[in-house]
Amino acid sequence: MSAASGVLSQPVSERSMGRTVSIYAKEAKYEFLKLLRLPIYSLSTILFPLMFYVLFGLLLNRGHEQNGVMVAAYLIATYGTFGVMGASLFGFGVGLAGERGLGWLEVKRASPMPPSAYFAAKTVVCMAFSLIIVLALLTLGFVFGGVHLALKQTLELIGTLVLGSGTFCAMGMAIGYFAGPTSAPAIVNLLYLPLSFASGLWIPIDMLPRLLQRVAPFLPPYHLGQLALGVVGVPTTGSALGHWQALVGFALISLGIARIGFQRDEGKSFG
Amino acid sequence: MIVSMDEVLQRPTKTTAGPVVAQLKGVSKNYGYVRALRNVTLDVHAGEVVSVLGPNGAGKTTAVKLLLGLAGANAGTVNVFGADPRNPKNRLRTGAMLQVARVPETLRVKEHVDLFSSYYPKPLPLVETLAAAGLKEIADRKFGELSGGQKQRVLFALAVCGDPDLIFLDEPTVGLDVEARRVLWDEIRKLVSRGKTVLLTTHYLQEADALADRVVVINNGEIIAEGTPAEIKSRTAGKQIRCVSSLPVVEVCSISGVREVRADREGILISTAVPDAVLRELFLRDERLSGVEVISAGLEEAFLALTQDNSKSEVA
Numbered sequence: 216m217s218a219a220s221g222v223l224s225q226p227v228s229e230r231s232m233g234r235t236v237s238i239y240a241k242e243a244k245y246e247f248l249k250l251l252r253l254p255i256y257s258l259s260t261i262l263f264p265l266m267f268y269v270l271f272g273l274l275l276n277r278g279h280e281q282n283g284v285m286v287a288a289y290l291i292a293t294y295g296t297f298g299v300m301g302a303s304l305f306g307f308g309v310g311l312a313g314e315r316g317l318g319w320l321e322v323k324r325a326s327p328m329p330p331s332a333y334f335a336a337k338t339v340v341c342m343a344f345s346l347i348i349v350l351a352l353l354t355l356g357f358v359f360g361g362v363h364l365a366l367k368q369t370l371e372l373i374g375t376l377v378l379g380s381g382t383f384c385a386m387g388m389a390i391g392y393f394a395g396p397t398s399a400p401a402i403v404n405l406l407y408l409p410l411s412f413a414s415g416l417w418i419p420i421d422m423l424p425r426l427l428q429r430v431a432p433f434l435p436p437y438h439l440g441q442l443a444l445g446v447v448g449v450p451t452t453g454s455a456l457g458h459w460q461a462l463v464g465f466a467l468i469s470l471g472i473a474r475i476g477f478q479r480d481e482g483k484s485f486g
Numbered sequence: 487m488i489v490s491m492d493e494v495l496q497r498p499t500k501t502t503a504g505p506v507v508a509q510l511k512g513v514s515k516n517y518g519y520v521r522a523l524r525n526v527t528l529d530v531h532a533g534e535v536v537s538v539l540g541p542n543g544a545g546k547t548t549a550v551k552l553l554l555g556l557a558g559a560n561a562g563t564v565n566v567f568g569a570d571p572r573n574p575k576n577r578l579r580t581g582a583m584l585q586v587a588r589v590p591e592t593l594r595v596k597e598h599v600d601l602f603s604s605y606y607p608k609p610l611p612l613v614e615t616l617a618a619a620g621l622k623e624i625a626d627r628k629f630g631e632l633s634g635g636q637k638q639r640v641l642f643a644l645a646v647c648g649d650p651d652l653i654f655l656d657e658p659t660v661g662l663d664v665e666a667r668r669v670l671w672d673e674i675r676k677l678v679s680r681g682k683t684v685l686l687t688t689h690y691l692q693e694a695d696a697l698a699d700r701v702v703v704i705n706n707g708e709i710i711a712e713g714t715p716a717e718i719k720s721r722t723a724g725k726q727i728r729c730v731s732s733l734p735v736v737e738v739c740s741i742s743g744v745r746e747v748r749a750d751r752e753g754i755l756i757s758t759a760v761p762d763a764v765l766r767e768l769f770l771r772d773e774r775l776s777g778v779e780v781i782s783a784g785l786e787e788a789f790l791a792l793t794q795d796n797s798k799s800e801v802a
Binding site (some may be wrong): 249250 | 577585587654680
């Protein structure tokens with residue numbers, strides 16, 4: 216019997232670099248297609264920030280200024296933060312919770328897929344949707360809002376927001392490991408909307424009640440919002456380094472929580 | 487229990503067992519206070535089809551999850567191709583079809599297969615996998631648009647696309663109609679004819695009988711019987727006596743050697759290992775005994791006898 220020859224020992228065939236890259240690329244490609252074809256995700260995460268921007272940035276506050284910067288530019292930073300947060304929390308958190316809770320992640324885990332490919336794909340795809348949102352906001356601002364940003368500023372804003380979405384991917388991962396498939400969307404909404412408000416993404420932070428202003432530094436989107444506002448020229452509190460440190464800190468805490476869930480799933484905590 | 491004769495004849499008879507490719511050795515697994523598996527030892531040999539048979543909640547899926555490295559055992563060792571399956575690198579030679587509540591619905595059939603194929607070092611060509619699982623015509627359909635049987639075939643394709651040597655099928659035909667089930671059975675037989683090793687769990691007795699070289703009966707987390715389908719049947723010495731008797735069921739139950747008595751409108755059905763002795767006693771006690779018929783019990787009866795805790799039960 217041919218199958219019987221040499222079955223006892225597993226030939227440790229290390230994957231070649233090229234094949235590993237190909238797995239990561241395919242994983243990301245299909246993760247992107249999967250979400251793109253899911254209108255509840257792709258339409259709502261992209262259209263909501265754009266709608267808000269058109270309404271408050273282009274129609275209602277036309278020509279107004281906020282903190283010495285055109286409202287249309289100010290709101291690219293804040294709705295951009297709002298947008299990348301939604302794309303990441305829903306894309307990673309709700310996606311993972313659903314796939315985990317309804318058995319699909321288990322099917323993938325039973326395959327030889329490197330687990331990091333799964334998480335890398337989700338991160339890259341959330342960042343891709345973040346990029347789409349930021350580019351769309353910038354286009355609207357440039358074309359209809361009369362916003363002028365230097366090329367360096369523009370690239371810095373894109374880079375800040377896309378990179379900053381990583382923190383929300385990590386938060387999404389933690390939520391995905393501890394929320395059920397049906398509760399995850401509710402939990403994400405319960406975090407997303409109040410966090411956005413309290414971080415000054417809808418109403419400028421200095422117009423919020425003093426209590427909320429004190430709470431804001433404990434909220435991740437506040438820090439990304441401040442970084443993005445700093446790029447478009449709004450005077451912000453705290454240093455850029457401090458905000459980045461806060462974002463990395465929140466990401467690490469989230470990853471720590473997610474790790475507990477990951478190990479519980481892998482059954483390694485049983486030894 | 488009806489098994490058509492050609493199915494029985496088609497089953498390849500394997501005289502020599504290949505080397506052990508997957509093994510549970512003294513494995514126990516608890517979920518909290520629930521003991522899912524208790525000291526289970528199971529060897530799967532190269533080239534054989536092992537069917538793990540048991541009612542829902544018996545521990546079948548837990549056994550498969552341990553062998554796939556999806557969970558860790560509380561005691562004992564789990565070994566697949568000589569390595570710990572919990573390391574994804576040790577799963578390059580296994581494929582699995584698991585019970586899943588929801589598969590991403592917006593991806594097309596061929597996209598799902600393409601992605602899973604990429605995980606393996608030497609996958610089957612895409613067209614070959616699609617053909618093998620009967621998915622050629624629906625390769626461009628999104629998963630969410632498929633029927634139940636088609637969905638199961640896609641999951642089957644994901645299990646075999648990497649051309650693995652060992653394939654785990656966890657209740658592969660659950661929820662399928664007779665036609666779809668037959669189609670999947672044929673696919674499984676084709677795998678076997680290509681020398682693959684298959685471990686399949688099922689609570690359909692007919693399925694175990696039709697596909698497996700060896701049946702492992704599991705109940706409450708313990709292996710309670712193991713052997714060829716024929717051996718399982720004979721070990722429980724399943725014979726049934728059908729007759730019309732004027733005796734009360736309770737009295738028939740009390741006859742020594744009677745395992746179970748079922749009464750229906752036409753008469754009673756007695757399960758026993760010693761039909762001759764029981765018949766003698768029946769004729770002695772009941773002058774009006776009629777319509778006597780002795781039947782060899784099928785796997786189903788054997789299975790029921792094995793999994794029932796109390797040896798004598800009365801079912802009205």
